[in-house]
Amino acid sequence: MIATHNYFTSSIGKKQIMALTGFGLIGFVLTHLAGNFFILVGPDAFNYYAYKLTSNPLIYVAEAVLAGMFIGHIVLAVLLKLQNMGARPQSYFTKVRTGRGETIASGTMPYTGLILMIFLILHLLNFKFGTEYYTVVDGVKMRDLYKTVIEYFANPLYVAWYVFAMLCLGLHTSHGFQSMFQTWGLNHKKYTPAIQTLSSAYGIFVALGFSGLAIYCYFQN
Amino acid sequence: MSKEITVHLKIWRQKNRQDSGRFEEYTLNGVSQDQSFLEMLDQLNVKLVRDGKEPVAFDSDCREGICGSCSCMINGQAHGPEKETTTCQLHMRSFNDNDTIVIEPWRARAFPVIKDLVVDRSSFDKVIASGGFVSVNTGNAPDASAVLVSKENADKAMDAAACIGCGACVASCPNASAMLFVSAKISHLALLPQGQVEAQKRANSMVKTMDEMGFGNCTNHAECEASCPKGIDLSNIARMNREYFKAKIASEE
Numbered sequence: 226m227i228a229t230h231n232y233f234t235s236s237i238g239k240k241q242i243m244a245l246t247g248f249g250l251i252g253f254v255l256t257h258l259a260g261n262f263f264i265l266v267g268p269d270a271f272n273y274y275a276y277k278l279t280s281n282p283l284i285y286v287a288e289a290v291l292a293g294m295f296i297g298h299i300v301l302a303v304l305l306k307l308q309n310m311g312a313r314p315q316s317y318f319t320k321v322r323t324g325r326g327e328t329i330a331s332g333t334m335p336y337t338g339l340i341l342m343i344f345l346i347l348h349l350l351n352f353k354f355g356t357e358y359y360t361v362v363d364g365v366k367m368r369d370l371y372k373t374v375i376e377y378f379a380n381p382l383y384v385a386w387y388v389f390a391m392l393c394l395g396l397h398t399s400h401g402f403q404s405m406f407q408t409w410g411l412n413h414k415k416y417t418p419a420i421q422t423l424s425s426a427y428g429i430f431v432a433l434g435f436s437g438l439a440i441y442c443y444f445q446n
Numbered sequence: 447m448s449k450e451i452t453v454h455l456k457i458w459r460q461k462n463r464q465d466s467g468r469f470e471e472y473t474l475n476g477v478s479q480d481q482s483f484l485e486m487l488d489q490l491n492v493k494l495v496r497d498g499k500e501p502v503a504f505d506s507d508c509r510e511g512i513c514g515s516c517s518c519m520i521n522g523q524a525h526g527p528e529k530e531t532t533t534c535q536l537h538m539r540s541f542n543d544n545d546t547i548v549i550e551p552w553r554a555r556a557f558p559v560i561k562d563l564v565v566d567r568s569s570f571d572k573v574i575a576s577g578g579f580v581s582v583n584t585g586n587a588p589d590a591s592a593v594l595v596s597k598e599n600a601d602k603a604m605d606a607a608a609c610i611g612c613g614a615c616v617a618s619c620p621n622a623s624a625m626l627f628v629s630a631k632i633s634h635l636a637l638l639p640q641g642q643v644e645a646q647k648r649a650n651s652m653v654k655t656m657d658e659m660g661f662g663n664c665t666n667h668a669e670c671e672a673s674c675p676k677g678i679d680l681s682n683i684a685r686m687n688r689e690y691f692k693a694k695i696a697s698e699e
């Protein structure tokens with residue numbers, strides 16, 4: 226038992242749990258985006274997809290796991306960041322990046338993460354717990370989430386905030402994706418360059434995907 | 447052709463551990479560009495002593511890039527602007543006439559400043575000591591071919607063993623993490639058959655000591671790799687992460 230306790234409080238243990246939860250979140254974000262693409266098919270398709278997803282009793286298990294991953298990821302992020310700040314009580318008066326290491330994405334992880342946390346709360350309030358409209362598809366009464374979404378994106382300020390948050394998500398995951406492989410010890414001459422390319426591609430894809438859909442919704446009004 | 451230049455130095459002066467420290471500025475004329483950086487500091491100190499002032503304290507020993515003691519932050523970069531170079535290997539030809547050069551000590555909780563540019567890096571020694579011993583056969587020296595080591599692993603172990611423990615990785619890391627150093631020390635034994643017997647114990651206790659010393663946590667920026675005078679790379683940190691995880695799930699303690 227002492228061994229497991231040490232692992233979860235150790236630097237590497239915390240980082241590996243962080244990477245594991247990040248991995249789960251990366252998967253979630255991808256499936257969420259795939260689901261959102263139903264908006265392009267039309268109101269009925271999107272509403273029916275959302276209905277099928279939320280009426281499955283397993284949704285509660287999935288939501289609990291998801292909430293656990295978010296909370297674990299955020300708590301560890303705060304713990305690690307505080308420790309890192311404590312590790313250098315007096316900062317440098319001059320410090321320049323070598324240009325061969327730290328990137329904009331890696332250097333802003335805690336900040337993009339913070340924006341994502343705020344976004345997450347607002348996002349749940351606006352949609353999951355947002356205005357409830359109802360519609361009937363194939364004789365089944367269900368939530369008209371499509372209407373809630375389109376209505377929300379009628380405001381260009383909301384579109385701008387959403388796009389900004391999604392750029393942060395893209396930046397966060399473009400570093401996080403490849404970072405989690407390194408944290409789990411997967412660094413390989415042949416595969417690491419491919420993982421790094423895939424990491425950037427993932428970040429760009431989710432940022433453009435979510436933002437594009439928000440802009441599409443704006444023009445549906 | 448050697449050229450003489452004038453440099454404006456902004457150097458961190460701190461009397462002792464308790465002192466809060468401050469920058470002092472000096473202008474040094476007639477600095478040969480053929481000089482090494484430390485020779486330039488020697489030249490400054492000769493001048494300071496002649497003027498009846500306290501010379502700048504800095505560490506150095508081998509002055510050929512192998513001991514790792516000449517550690518300082520030069521214009522915001524560990525060991526200065528050149529790649530894979532220690533401060534003693536840095537030359538004044540890397541600077542121009544009338545340049546301002548800012549020199550600071552390493553800054554990390556685990557590396558308290560003792561005086562001026564000299565920091566206490568004994569936390570590194572404690573990490574190494576906690577790694578313990580390696581079991582080897584006593585008696586006559588075994589045949590070189592008795593224990594087989596693949597060329598690839600021998601090379602990687604040698605690359606990791608090139609670490610001189612200068613602390614540039616900690617100094618350059620935005621999180622003051624020592625993971626490149628500790629991973630190099632874990633790696634050079636983990637890659638060799640001779641290091642297998644205590645491999646798990648070693649990973650376990652070196653990481654534990656690293657955490658206790660108050661270093662930060664790696665966030666995979668790779669500033670350490672970019673600043674390392676010996677070119678130790680990030681694959682060592684990945685190896686340490688693997689070794690530590692393996693040690694944890696296998697450990698019975």
Ligand code: HEM
Binds near residue numbers: 240247397402404
């Ligand atoms: C909700 C608020 C979030 C916060 C506060 C947050 C914060 C952080 C922080 C501080 C790090 C460590 C920085 C580093 O290792 O360089 C990190 C890493 C990471 N994050 Fe997040 N993040 C959040 C959301 C997300 C989301 C939504 C995803 C995925 C889509 C994600 C994926 C990752 C990954 C994969 C890592 C890399 C782990 C590693 O270093 O191995 N994070 N996050």
Ligand code: FES
Binds near residue numbers: 516534
């Ligand atoms: S004085 Fe030994 S490495 Fe510079």
